[in-house]
Amino acid sequence: MRIFITLLTLASLAAVPTPALASGDAPVAIVIHGGAGTIRREDMDAAREAAFRAALEAAVRAGHQRLAAGESSLVAVRTAINLLEDSPLFNAGKGAVFNADGVNELDASVMSGRDRNAGAVSSVRRVRNPIDLAIAVMQHSPHVMLSGEGAERFAAEQGMALIDPGYFHTDFRWQQLQDARERETAGRSGAADFFSTVGAVALDRDGNLAAGTSTGGMTNKRFGRVGDSPIIGAGTFADNASCAVSATGHGEYFIRWVVAYDICARVAAGAALADAADTVINHVLVEAGGAGGVIAMDPEGNIAMPFNTAGMYRASVGVDGGVFVGIYGEEGGVVD
Ligand code: ASP
Numbered sequence: 580m581r582i583f584i585t586l587l588t589l590a591s592l593a594a595v596p597t598p599a600l601a602s603g604d605a606p607v608a609i610v611i612h613g614g615a616g617t618i619r620r621e622d623m624d625a626a627r628e629a630a631f632r633a634a635l636e637a638a639v640r641a642g643h644q645r646l647a648a649g650e651s652s653l654v655a656v657r658t659a660i661n662l663l664e665d666s667p668l669f670n671a672g673k674g675a676v677f678n679a680d681g682v683n684e685l686d687a688s689v690m691s692g693r694d695r696n697a698g699a700v701s702s703v704r705r706v707r708n709p710i711d712l713a714i715a716v717m718q719h720s721p722h723v724m725l726s727g728e729g730a731e732r733f734a735a736e737q738g739m740a741l742i743d744p745g746y747f748h749t750d751f752r753w754q755q756l757q758d759a760r761e762r763e764t765a766g767r768s769g770a771a772d773f774f775s776t777v778g779a780v781a782l783d784r785d786g787n788l789a790a791g792t793s794t795g796g797m798t799n800k801r802f803g804r805v806g807d808s809p810i811i812g813a814g815t816f817a818d819n820a821s822c823a824v825s826a827t828g829h830g831e832y833f834i835r836w837v838v839a840y841d842i843c844a845r846v847a848a849g850a851a852l853a854d855a856a857d858t859v860i861n862h863v864l865v866e867a868g869g870a871g872g873v874i875a876m877d878p879e880g881n882i883a884m885p886f887n888t889a890g891m892y893r894a895s896v897g898v899d900g901g902v903f904v905g906i907y908g909e910e911g912g913v914v915d
Pocket residue numbers: 614615670773774775776794795796797805806807808826827828829830831
């Protein structure tokens with residue numbers, strides 16, 4: 580029944596036409612990702628691929644509807660990420676991966692481009708929508724990042740429900756952990772051990788950018804490991820003076836190469852968004868050996884979504900209202 584209702588909700592969201600901009604309105608745009616990784620056409624069955632496309636399209640349209648209604652980029656980012664967190668398909672919220680202890684530890688962050696305000700949480704185990712807690716840290720605490728038990732105590736103080744960690748169990752992710760353990764025992768690298776972190780970047784009518792990222796991290800990660808997703812400048816960054824970015828990939832590289840900030844620093848120094856994002860993902864990171872991708876947007880609503888992996892789940896609604904959904908490397912164009 581619940582699945583049926585979810586499908587109905589997704590179907591009704593997908594069926595709603597993208598609102599066109601009234602003339603004179605400032606442009607709005609949104610881009611989301613559902614993670615980069617070893618995502619190949621030949622490994623995907625048709626039903627699973629269709630489910631990913633429907634979930635991405637529903638999330639990007641839902642975020643865009645908020646922008647078209649005049650709401651802030653922060654609200655749009657949260658709306659899109661909440662839908663992806665609640666889907667078992669993505670490695671965030673409900674679909675989070677397991678760590679080496681067989682536990683789900685979730686990370687998230689958010690940044691506002693207007694004032695560089697930011698909030699982040701790491702290693703939370705009982706928060707259904709970590710992006711909501713990151714936003715609460717940004718808006719209702721004097722801090723930028725809270726971790727573990729302290730973050731959960733803050734969630735309770737904010738009136739957020741602390742849920743049974745069993746909520747995050749999915750058989751699919753449990754099997755991924757067993758596979759990763761086997762690979763580790765066999766001495767093979769964990770190159771396929773990251774997938775499907777989620778993120779969103781949006782531009783609202785007031786010209787404000789925002790970016791957010793939410794993840795379960797990497798399968799079989801060591802207990803307490805924190806990746807790039809909750810680290811401002813690495814996995815998430817937003818500044819109206821340059822750009823906004825949400826990243827996905829092998830977090831240790833994204834932290835050391837300060838990927839999100841590096842892209843925006845290049846834009847601030849005069850590079851076009853597409854060139855800056857391409858340079859960092861396809862040159863700097865490739866030379867370093869770091870796999871992954873980003874979504875990025877500048878204050879004009881230009882969008883870039885480069886990745887150096889086989890695929891990246893991604894979707895956007897540009898300033899012209901065109902909707903794009905993509906999974907594999909070779910895809911381009913808009914779906915309507
Ligand atoms: N970047 C995330 C991390 O390292 C994983 C991912 O994007 O899939 O935790």
